[in-house]
Amino acid sequence: MSYRILSIDGGGVRGVISTVLMQRLSAMEGLGRWVSKADLLAGTSTGGLLALGLAAGYDLQTIRDVYEKESGEIFRDDLLDDVVDLGRLIWADYDNAALTRVAKRLFGNRKLKDLERHVLITTFDLDNEAPDPRDRHWKPKIFHNFHFRGHDGDQLVWKVALYTSAAPTYFPTVDGYVDGGVYANNPSMCALAQVLDGRWKGHREVGDVVMLSVGTGTALSYEEGVEHDWGYACWVRPLIELMLDGVTGIADFQCARLLGEKYIRLGPYFPPGVRWGLDDAAGVPDMVAFAESWNPKEIEAAGTFLREKWIRAGGGASRKTRKRG
Numbered sequence: 121m122s123y124r125i126l127s128i129d130g131g132g133v134r135g136v137i138s139t140v141l142m143q144r145l146s147a148m149e150g151l152g153r154w155v156s157k158a159d160l161l162a163g164t165s166t167g168g169l170l171a172l173g174l175a176a177g178y179d180l181q182t183i184r185d186v187y188e189k190e191s192g193e194i195f196r197d198d199l200l201d202d203v204v205d206l207g208r209l210i211w212a213d214y215d216n217a218a219l220t221r222v223a224k225r226l227f228g229n230r231k232l233k234d235l236e237r238h239v240l241i242t243t244f245d246l247d248n249e250a251p252d253p254r255d256r257h258w259k260p261k262i263f264h265n266f267h268f269r270g271h272d273g274d275q276l277v278w279k280v281a282l283y284t285s286a287a288p289t290y291f292p293t294v295d296g297y298v299d300g301g302v303y304a305n306n307p308s309m310c311a312l313a314q315v316l317d318g319r320w321k322g323h324r325e326v327g328d329v330v331m332l333s334v335g336t337g338t339a340l341s342y343e344e345g346v347e348h349d350w351g352y353a354c355w356v357r358p359l360i361e362l363m364l365d366g367v368t369g370i371a372d373f374q375c376a377r378l379l380g381e382k383y384i385r386l387g388p389y390f391p392p393g394v395r396w397g398l399d400d401a402a403g404v405p406d407m408v409a410f411a412e413s414w415n416p417k418e419i420e421a422a423g424t425f426l427r428e429k430w431i432r433a434g435g436g437a438s439r440k441t442r443k444r445g
Contacts, residue, residue, distance in 0.1 A: 122330045122382075123315055124430055126158040126174075127308040129368060130165030130301040131336025132287065132398025133195065133407070136187035138170060138334045140411035141386050141419070143180045148423040154430060155180070162240040162311035164300045166336065168284035169223075172277055175237040176227060186222060188408070191401035193218045212292045213399070216282060219291070223278035232265040232280065233273030240264045240314050242300025242307050243283040246293065260303050262310055268319040290399060306368040308333045308375045308385075326378055330429045332422065333372065335387035337407070338365060339395045384425045388414050 128138050145151055155174060163171030173183045195214055232239060245261040263272040263280045272280070283297035291299075304310050308331060315324050341361060348354070368387075375383050390396070390410070396403045 121328075122429070123159050123324045123328050124157060125160045125162060125308070125311045125315065125329060125331040126155065126171070127306070127311050127331060127333045128161075128163040128167030128170045129307075129333075129335045130163075130167050130284075130287075130299065130305045130364075132166055132290070133187060133191045133401055133404055134336035134396055134398065135166030135170055136184060136191075136404055137337045137388065137407050137411040138167065138386075139180055139184045139187065140408055141334060141388075141414070143184065144412070144419050145423055145426060146180060148419075150431065151423060151426055154426050157430060158237065160238040160240060160311055160315060162307045162314075163284070164242045164305055164307045165284055165287060167307065167334075168241040168300070169281050171239055171241065172235075172281055173226060175235040175239045176230065176277065177236065178226065186226075188404055190218070190222055191404055194222065195399040195401045197399075212288075213290055216286070216291045216294065219285060220278075220282060223281040227277035227281065230277045231273060232263065232275050232277060233271075235265060235277070238264070238266060240307065240311050241280050241284045242304045242310055243280075243286075243297045244300055244302050246296045246298060249296075260300070261297065262300075262314070264314060266314065266317075266320050268317075268321070287398065301364060301367075304367060304371070305364045306333065306335070306371040309371045312375060312378065327382075329379060330382045331375060331379055331384075332426070332430070333375065333383070333385040333387070335368070335385065337388050337390055337396065337410070338368070339390050340392055341365065382429055384422055386418060386422055388418075 142155065145154060161171035161175050163169070170183060196218065197214060241263045243261045243263060244258065246258045248257060248259055250256040263275055263283070265271060265273045267273070282294040284300050285291065286294050286297060287299040287301065300307065312329060312331065315329060316326065317323055343358060372385050372387065396407055
């Protein structure tokens with residue numbers, strides 16, 4: 121039986137684009153419950169929030185409402201704050217008080233082990249606090265509820281939601297964790313590696329995996345010329361975007377090569393000249409309009425993929441009823 125992975129990229133408020141794209145799929149004939157058949161929900165940053173929300177039983181419209189109604193509060197800023205933090209040069213641009221309230225309201229005291237689906241959420245640990253100084257370092261950290269030694273089932277869901285959303289310069293760190301987008305803005309390869317991990321009794325082979333990867337939208341970026349003799353000042357502007365697009369693109373390439381026809385990605389590019397920032401709460405209505413009209417052929421192709429590779433795979437029971445590992 122196939123093992124189905126839904127992987128969702130990071131991208132701040134642009135997560136509303138992913139949500140609307142998935143809603144368009146759900147509105148297609150025969151696909152009303154396709155999300156509930158996912159065996160693993162993987163996410164980074166805003167994609168992590170989406171994955172945790174879906175695993176907790178929230179529908180796409182409820183999650184979309186959070187983006188449309190609460191992004192302005194989560195990314196609330198004012199002139200005085202900009203002066204105090206020197207425009208993000210000294211401190212993070214936003215506090216995470218509003219995001220914390222939303223996460224606690226959505227997830228309460230639930231732990232990862234309480235979720236009905238397997239989840240994989242990327243973060244980065246800035247200090248492993250090893251007692252031996254020769255082993256003390258920072259490292260990628262993946263939170264998951266697969267049952268094998270070292271799993272994170274006892275972690276509070278709302279805490280993990282904050283960990284994966286702590287984007288550098290946007291939000292402060294939480295318990296020493298920052299956004300997993302620093303190494304896996306597209307978490308699809310992390311998800312695939314997790315499912316193949318032999319420590320999990322239910323581990324699968326590559327041929328068993330079906331994956332849908334969903335992006336949050338990408339601006340058409342480039343740097344003219346063939347020589348760029350730049351230092352820090354010139355590289356600061358494009359470097360973060362370059363790295364995010366790079367790690368996202370290479371994960372797409374790797375999964376496409378490994379999974380072949382059992383893999384598909386919805387990764388929209390914005391029209392020329394259009395750029396929506398990770399914190400562009402005012403742009404959410406325009407993002408929704410973009411996602412609702414984006415490339416019907418790509419949506420139709422994804423719908424066909426889901427009918428043939430996802431729905432017909434059967435199953436879709438929760439991790440509890442299927443007693444994996």
